Amino acid sequence: MKTIHIILPLLCICTAVAAQEKRHNHAEDSTDVFFRHLNMNEVTVTGVTGDTKLKHATAPVSIVSAQVLRATSASNIIDAISHQPGVSQLTTGGSISKPIIRGLGYNRVVVMSEGVRQEGQQWGDEHGVEVDGSSVGSVEILKGPASLMYGSDAMAGVVIMHPQPTLGEGEMRANVSTEYQTNNGLFAYNLSMAGNQQGFVWDARYSDKMAHAYKNKYDGYVPGSQFRERAGRLMLGVNKAWGHSRLTCTAYHLTPSIVEGERDQETGDLVCSSVSPTSYKKSLPFQQVKHYKAVWDNSLNLPSGYLKAIIGYQQNRRQEFEESEDEYELYLKLHTLTYDLRYVTNERDGWKFSTGIGGMYQKSGNEGEECLIPDYRLFDFGVYATATKSLGERWTLNGGVRYDHRRLSEALSRHFNGLTGSVGAVCNISEHFNLRLNLARGFRTPNMSELASDGVHEGSIRYELGNQQLKAEYSLQADLGLDFTSRYVSAQVALFANRIDNYIFTHRLDQIIEEGYLTYAYTQGDARLLGFEAGVDIHPIHSVHFSNTFSYVDARQMNASADTKYLPFTPAPHWASELKWELSHHSHGTVHHHHTTDAAHRSLLNNLYLAAGLDCYLKQTHIYSADDTETPTPAYALVSLSAGTDIQVKRRKVAELYVTADNLLNRAYQNHLSRLKYADENVVTGRRGVYNMGRNITFKVVVPIVL
Secondary structure, three states: OHHHHHHHHHHHHHHHHHHHHHOOOOOOOOOOHHHHHHHHHOOEEOEOOEOEEHHHOOOOEEEEOHHHHHHOOOOOHHHHHOOOOOEEEEEEOOOEEEEEEOOEOHHHEEEEEOOEEOOOOOOOOOOOOOOOHHHEEEEEEEEOOOHHHHOOOOOOEEEEEEEOOOOOOOOEEEEEEEEEEOOOOOEEEEEEEEEEEOOEEEEEEEEEEEEOOOEEOOOEEOOOOOEEEEEEEEEEEEEEOOEEEEEEEEEEEEEEEOOOOOEOOOOOOEOOOOOOOOOOOOOOOEEEEEEEEEEEEEEEEEOOEEEEEEEEEEEEEEEEEOOOOOOOOEEEEEEEEEEEEEEEEOOEOOEEEEEEEEEEEEEEEEOOOOOOOOOEEEEEEEEEEEEEEEEOOOEEEEEEEEEEEEEEEEOOOEEEEEEEEEEEEEEOOOOOEEEEEEEEEEEEOOOHHHHHOEEEEOOOOEEEEOOOOOOOEEEEEEEEEEEEEOOOEEEEEEEEEEEEEEEEEEEEEOOOOOOOOEEEEEEEEEEEEEEEEEEEEEOOOOOEEEEEEEEEEEEEEOOOOOOOOEOOOOOOOEEEEEEEEEOOOEEOOEEOOOOOOHHHOOOOEEEEEEEEEEEEEOOEOOOOOHHHOOOOEOOEEEEEEEEEEEEEEOOEEEEEEEEEEEOOOOOOOOOOOEHHHHOOEOOOOOOEOOOOOOOEEEEEEEEEEEO
């Protein structure tokens, strides 16, 4: 009922605005929300049922553009997209982030990078996403079951990281960017060069990032939160009239120290590590993560459509050093081979079809003294078909079915079969209103950690026991969305209801297998999640935007006791607000503001903006409180300021400058999804855990070079 009370007034306001605008004929301004939204609707998205325009997508999709990524202050790519409605991040310090979509994460979210699913031990609490953010051109976020296109694990949604697009014929460009953050001394730089000569395309990139320990008002510097990240990418290929063929190789190295949160029992201070808190050197304990990837992407244009084939190989090496920098205790090595073959037809008589087959082969082994999960081999494949039908200019219908088979062997032998599908519709009610409805069935097999873990998990500070009898998870989710667009207001509401059978989670056992560690075992039950995202962007004049978004999810285990009825690590309700003032905007010598004179053409600054933001996280009391697994998190609000501009000389852009001040008031807070929230208690203050980063000011410079 609360949701309805929010939505109904919003619809009334939107209808009134639309009616008002019908009575007034306004001059078109390409910077207005209305035209920006129309242009965005023409963007092609790939994560639903093949290539589809955003306005025809039945499932909720968010787009994060290259400009937004450049202007965002973040420590990694998941941090950069975590401000999107319905998206959160589970963090361990400043370098490790895991995507959470509508309250679900881990192996329930598929991350796509370079056209293949990213595979790197994503079952672990402290295992982040091994993707260099500077190589990402844009991000497409599909919220809801996407097993139809991506098979097992895409139950919560998909994060698709698109690379920078290839350049046009005859173009050659280079790019240099650098960044500095004041709180943890983060220093980063990125070098890239790309070109297209007679259809031969290339893109070479190298990035380096380092940070010392971050600090906050309560803890001071947090030992073990420093990290070093280096990455490289090389793409070579051909773009021709018949299609394209490209080979991309990437290498990613991350060395994050581990925040243990141990405190002095007399002073309550965090125990210092072996290095200075402002040193960029690694300190024990630390991880060494290396991820290598090679992807061969091919597309063949046919008279009736196109045929696409992608083959990828990945190798993930994860080492953990506890006592010595020269000897690792844990060493997990994962090999993954993925394949995807799909055929997509051109639209004919309103019909568009696609069909495909895809899957992967994995081999995981232990080469260290410690063993969290046993060695295993995995093979899976899936076959699917989708159809889209346009009924005039108003209706778009789509749907499809998929069959999956997955087999695990070596340490144990299990096989799973899944039949999934989706059906949806979009109705363009009018120029201002779009109505979306989608029903999808998701599927996820248990991972090896859930099935067969047997050992101390240092990252979770507990002994974990797998359950070989676990069944596959199945979900059924309904989505209802309404979009409104006008010259002065843009608004969206997206509601969802998700029922998950055989939801897998851990619970505590009374027995102690290893001294000093609580014992947890995997089990499963039925769950349901309800929630919504709502957003309003008010645009009273062409240079001012006032945007607001609100995200809420209620995740519960069915037929459970009072202390276990809420699913653990459910994001707190989040309200984000931003007031943005665009002082100047013109592109390639064309001025969009009607009252701008020729002086704007000669201006040193272009696309200049100032913005003030407010992020409010409400109190989270819906927790899994059994065995002190979770504790309530109080509400808090974070204030931010940002500014950005292009520097141009003789109408040519020579640089982009961005300045962002996050947590401007230096608020001491703990995000509900921070794993450091459950570290040792400060005996002096009584506060438990480590707090998030304090005030942080980011300076970023991007220098494009046209060769």
